[in-house]
Amino acid sequence: GENVEQHPSTLSxxxxxxxxxxxxxxxxxSNYFPWYKQELGKRPQLIIDIxxxxxxxxxxxxxxxxxxxxxxxxxxxxxTQPEDSAVYFCAASNEVTTDSWxxxxxxxxxxxxxxx
Amino acid sequence: xxxVTQTPKFRVLxxxxxxxxxxxxxxxxxxxYWYRQDPGMGLRLIHYSVGEGTTAKGEVPxxxxxxxxxKQNFLLGLESAAPSQTSxxxxxxxxxxxxxxxxxxxxxxxxx
Numbered sequence: 678g679e680n681v682e683q684h685p686s687t688l689s690x691x692x693x694x695x696x697x698x699x700x701x702x703x704x705x706x707s708n709y710f711p712w713y714k715q716e717l718g719k720r721p722q723l724i725i726d727i728x729x730x731x732x733x734x735x736x737x738x739x740x741x742x743x744x745x746x747x748x749x750x751x752x753x754x755x756x757t758q759p760e761d762s763a764v765y766f767c768a769a770s771n772e773v774t775t776d777s778w779x780x781x782x783x784x785x786x787x788x789x790x791x792x793x
Numbered sequence: 794x795x796x797v798t799q800t801p802k803f804r805v806l807x808x809x810x811x812x813x814x815x816x817x818x819x820x821x822x823x824x825x826y827w828y829r830q831d832p833g834m835g836l837r838l839i840h841y842s843v844g845e846g847t848t849a850k851g852e853v854p855x856x857x858x859x860x861x862x863x864k865q866n867f868l869l870g871l872e873s874a875a876p877s878q879t880s881x882x883x884x885x886x887x888x889x890x891x892x893x894x895x896x897x898x899x900x901x902x903x904x905x
Contacts, residue, residue: 686833709892720883720896721836766835770892779824779892780851783835 679704681769683784690791696754698787700767703748707769709779710743710750715764715786724765725752757791764788795819797897799884805903806874814869814900816884824887825867826851826894827859829880836883842867874904 680703690696702710711726727734727741727750734741738757743750754761768781797818806812816825823844828836838851840859848859856878858870867886871878881901885894 683835711892720898722896723893726892779887780838780841781836781892781894783837785833785835 679707679769679780679782681767681782681784683767683787685787686785687788688790690757690789692757692759692791692793694757696752696757696761696789696791698752698765698767698789699749700751700769700784701747701749702769702782704769705745705748706771707782709770710741711768711770711781712739712741712752713766713768713783715766717763721766754789757789759791759793762789762791797884797886797895799882799897799900801900802898803901805905806871807905808875810874811870811872812874812902813871814882814884814902816867816869816886816897817865818867818884818886818895819865820886820888820895821864822886822888822895823864824889825861826885826887827857827867827869828883828885829853829878830883830899831880839869839882874902876904878902879904 683700708729713721714724715721740753764786767784770779770781800815826841827839842848842861845864860868884897887894
């Protein structure tokens with residue numbers, strides 16, 4: 678089955694700096710890669726996702742890149758703010774079709790701390 | 794539109810006791826999931842359901858049972874709780890149209 682590794686486990690950045698989290702996956706059939714953000718005591722929420730037919734996707738200060746050949750993808754947060762402090766999870770899956778329900782395999786998570 | 798809800802929010806059990814966690818969604822989603830979250834281990838899938846009346850095992854199913862008698866509800870049961878089941882439990886749901894999973898607020902369970 679799919680195995681997703683995520684690094685680093687903790688990341689401390691100064692406000693305004695960039696943060697990068699990296700994930701690798703093992704199943705070359707995976708074609709959907711979401712990132713979830715979980716604030717302390719809250720539920721995980723999707724912040725951005727990418728499908729295997731694109732190499733990069735941006736949404737304001739966050740971006741995700743995908744290297745299918747190397748089987749890794751990364752989350753980039755620019756101009757970090759204190760509200761970016763949270764645990765971030767990457768995941769890998771197959772896209773949902775009529776024959777596949779798209780099981781998500783999550784990484785272990787990265788605790789991001791943004792200090793003012 | 795409440796999204797995904799879970800009851801209870803907190804529970805303390807003694808070893809050997811049983812309980813049922815309830816998940817409900819009002820988004821008419823076909824797929825529902827139960828995860829457990831432990832420090833440093835991310836979210837691990839316990840059981841899942843691809844439709845009313847169907848259930849299947851996930852990554853860590855031992856010690857848990859599930860039922861999905863109604864499309865909007867997914868129940869997780871612990872027949873004989875063990876301290877190793879101390880965790881935060883999240884329910885999630887998704888539609889057949891897309892991959893995004895919507896999570897409930899979680900249930901913090903402590904087994905002493």
